[in-house]
Amino acid sequence: MNAFSYLDLLNLLGPETILVLTSLAALFVDLGALRDQPLPRRWLAGGGVTALGGLLAILWLTNVTAQANLAHGILVVDPLTQLVKVVLVAMLLFTVALSLRAEFTEHVGEYFCLLLLATVGMMFLVSSEDVLTIFVALELTSLSLYILTAFNKRSLVSAEAGLKYFLFGGVAAAFTLFGLSLIYGLAGSTNLREIATNLAGKGTDPLLMVALIMVVMGFGFKIAAVPFHLWAPDAYQGAPTPAAALIASGSKVASFFVFAKVMALGFAGIEGNGAWRQFAPGWVPVLATLAVASMLLGNLAAIAQSSVKRLLAYSAIAHAGYMLLGLLAMSNPHRRADGMAALVYYITTYGLTTIGAFGVVQIVERTGGDSLENFAGFSRRAPLVAVCLMVFMLSLAGIPPLAGFFGKFYLFTAAAGAEPGNLGLLWLVIFAIAMSAVSLYYYLQVLKRAFVAAPAEAAIAPVVSFMERLTLALLALAVVVLGALPAWLLGPIADAIKAAGF
Amino acid sequence: MQTVFFYVFAALTVLCALMVVANPFSRNPVTSAMFLVLTIVSLAGLFVQLHAFFLAAVQVLVYAGAVMVLFLFVIMLLDLKEEERRKVRKFAVIAGGLAVAIIAVLFCTAIGQTTAGIGVQPILEGGTAALGELLFKHYLLPFEILSVLLLVAMVGVILLSKKDLK
Numbered sequence: 001m002n003a004f005s006y007l008d009l010l011n012l013l014g015p016e017t018i019l020v021l022t023s024l025a026a027l028f029v030d031l032g033a034l035r036d037q038p039l040p041r042r043w044l045a046g047g048g049v050t051a052l053g054g055l056l057a058i059l060w061l062t063n064v065t066a067q068a069n070l071a072h073g074i075l076v077v078d079p080l081t082q083l084v085k086v087v088l089v090a091m092l093l094f095t096v097a098l099s100l101r102a103e104f105t106e107h108v109g110e111y112f113c114l115l116l117l118a119t120v121g122m123m124f125l126v127s128s129e130d131v132l133t134i135f136v137a138l139e140l141t142s143l144s145l146y147i148l149t150a151f152n153k154r155s156l157v158s159a160e161a162g163l164k165y166f167l168f169g170g171v172a173a174a175f176t177l178f179g180l181s182l183i184y185g186l187a188g189s190t191n192l193r194e195i196a197t198n199l200a201g202k203g204t205d206p207l208l209m210v211a212l213i214m215v216v217m218g219f220g221f222k223i224a225a226v227p228f229h230l231w232a233p234d235a236y237q238g239a240p241t242p243a244a245a246l247i248a249s250g251s252k253v254a255s256f257f258v259f260a261k262v263m264a265l266g267f268a269g270i271e272g273n274g275a276w277r278q279f280a281p282g283w284v285p286v287l288a289t290l291a292v293a294s295m296l297l298g299n300l301a302a303i304a305q306s307s308v309k310r311l312l313a314y315s316a317i318a319h320a321g322y323m324l325l326g327l328l329a330m331s332n333p334h335r336r337a338d339g340m341a342a343l344v345y346y347i348t349t350y351g352l353t354t355i356g357a358f359g360v361v362q363i364v365e366r367t368g369g370d371s372l373e374n375f376a377g378f379s380r381r382a383p384l385v386a387v388c389l390m391v392f393m394l395s396l397a398g399i400p401p402l403a404g405f406f407g408k409f410y411l412f413t414a415a416a417g418a419e420p421g422n423l424g425l426l427w428l429v430i431f432a433i434a435m436s437a438v439s440l441y442y443y444l445q446v447l448k449r450a451f452v453a454a455p456a457e458a459a460i461a462p463v464v465s466f467m468e469r470l471t472l473a474l475l476a477l478a479v480v481v482l483g484a485l486p487a488w489l490l491g492p493i494a495d496a497i498k499a500a501g502f
Numbered sequence: 503m504q505t506v507f508f509y510v511f512a513a514l515t516v517l518c519a520l521m522v523v524a525n526p527f528s529r530n531p532v533t534s535a536m537f538l539v540l541t542i543v544s545l546a547g548l549f550v551q552l553h554a555f556f557l558a559a560v561q562v563l564v565y566a567g568a569v570m571v572l573f574l575f576v577i578m579l580l581d582l583k584e585e586e587r588r589k590v591r592k593f594a595v596i597a598g599g600l601a602v603a604i605i606a607v608l609f610c611t612a613i614g615q616t617t618a619g620i621g622v623q624p625i626l627e628g629g630t631a632a633l634g635e636l637l638f639k640h641y642l643l644p645f646e647i648l649s650v651l652l653l654v655a656m657v658g659v660i661l662l663s664k665k666d667l668k
Binding site for chain 1: 608609611612613615616617639640641642643644647648650651653654655657658660661662
């Protein structure tokens with residue numbers, strides 16, 4: 001038991017502290033000062049307070065360089081975690097910018113408070129290597145997101161989605177906790193690196209495998225991998241659109257990052273083998289199965305969707321499958337840094353793209369709904385937004401020179417090179433490439449409606465605020481620039497990984 | 503002796519927990535709440551076996567005492583009637599039973615074949631001072647995160663349960 005200075009702790013947790021205080025400020029400002037003001041002004045004020053806090057947190061993260069590992073990994077702060085936290089806060093800011101014209105609720109203060117606290121949970125999730133803190137942070141994130149999903153109290157769909165998300169999440173959390181306690185019993189430690197050391201001689205002990213599967217269940221739920229994906233389409237469809245954007249972006253980033261850490265650090269030594277016809281038990285074949293199932297079901301089910309939000313949900317499931325390839329690439333300790341770099345690049349660009357896509361869906365929703373028919377002739381009604389939609393959809397499909405293409409490229413090369421010499425995971429990479437070809441069909445379906453189909457007679461031009469235009473344009477620009485100049489993001493990621501000694 | 507007690511309390515916990523959600527004799531929510539008290543008390547027994555005496559006492563005082571009173575208050579205030587029996591679907595029962603059986607078989611074989619782990623030495627011998635030391639030094643951060651979690655729960659409950667007047 002090592003004591004540490006509370007002042008050090010506060011210094012390391014500056015950004016999180018700022019965000020927690022901002023969440024309280026958002027509550028007080030809205031409930032105290034602005035109670036009788038008109039709703040648009042309250043949204044603006046709440047969003048302003050939140051954005052201010054977010055910007056301060058980003059300033060802190062980029063300017064205060066600290067590296068520490070407190071109390072056996074309970075708090076780990078290094079350049080890599082700081083970088084991922086910047087990404088998380090940026091995603092929060094984009095979500096906030098898209099919610100300023102929202103009309104789904106009158107509880108403005110609570111909405112921003114929960115957005116901020118969900119982000120705080122994700123930040124804690126990222127900067128920990130101790131399963132206890134990881135579990136607590138996971139619960140903080142999940143609980144905030146359940147409430148955000150059910151936030152629209154005028155809609156039955158929202159309540160149903162919230163309940164479904166909550167029940168699935170509760171069961172998944174129970175399985176994770178059970179698995180983690182089995183591991184605690186087997187390894188006698190909650191620190192990921194110590195777990196790996198203590199489990200070294202265990203090989204493929206059956207109880208260890210049971211624990212492994214249980215842990216994978218919980219994280220599989222968070223990242224919406226098949227067969228733990230059942231909540232995702234309902235939650236994405238039922239949740240207020242900006243909240244769905246945060247669930248699809250920030251929560252994904254944090255969950256994948258911590259999932260990768262748990263697998264690569266905590267279960268180092270029991271990777272098993274996922275190479276074709278050389279399967280050996282361990283976490284690699286388990287995750288490979290999840291990846292194949294997610295890519296297959298996600299892409300095929302997306303084709304049949306008529307609601308674009310559901311389509312994005314199934315596309316998110318498919319993308320979770322691709323991203324699992326990044327985790328598999330980390331199974332080789334010597335190539336771990338490559339896999340991590342590819343994964344962080346992919347989740348960052350994917351998150352930005354998804355927020356943009358949900359932003360466009362939100363605008364289309366104002367003209368009636370989010371079904372494919374509502375997209376008909378969208379390019380003639382809102383040209384700029386339609387162009388942004390095209391960028392996002394093509395990036396999700398992985399068309400060069402957009403960020404989605406380079407994300408997939410790095411991810412697939414990292415996975416193929418995980419076992420140098422014998423290209424063990426090549427079968428999975430080939431499958432992933434084939435599936436991304438399938439995905440092009442439904443992304444183009446949306447674009448076909450928007451650009452080719454004639455608008456319905458009664459179609460009205462949607463109202464697009466300046467802030468939304470700016471946000472969507474920024475996101476689209478980011479997707480194009482990060483695709484054209486991937487080194488701008490990959491360089492810092494690689495430096496951070498090197499500095500973190502991952 | 504220890505092992506016997508462990509199995510007794512563990513079986514009691516699981517049995518009572520089962521009765522909370524699926525009591526074949528009564529559908530009254532008050533009965534469920536009473537079985538929840540029994541579950542919590544059996545859990546406290548397990549804590550005693552882990553030498554966490556303070557935790558066991560708190561478990562009984564706070565959960566079996568205070569929290570359960572609140573539960574009962576809510577049940578009485580809402581004036582809940584006997585829950586309606588849902589029609590049991592045959593397919594759901596068969597599928598669920600099959601899944602549970604497979605998991606049970608997997609578990610039993612896994613536990614039968616496993617070698618004992620390192621295990622965990624109890625780091626606390628029941629005292630409150632040692633517990634406080636641990637909570638506010640080593641585990642300060644998770645402890646603080648939990649307080650934020652409670653804030654989220656509070657905001658969420660008020661938000662979801664409040665009637666929108668306008």
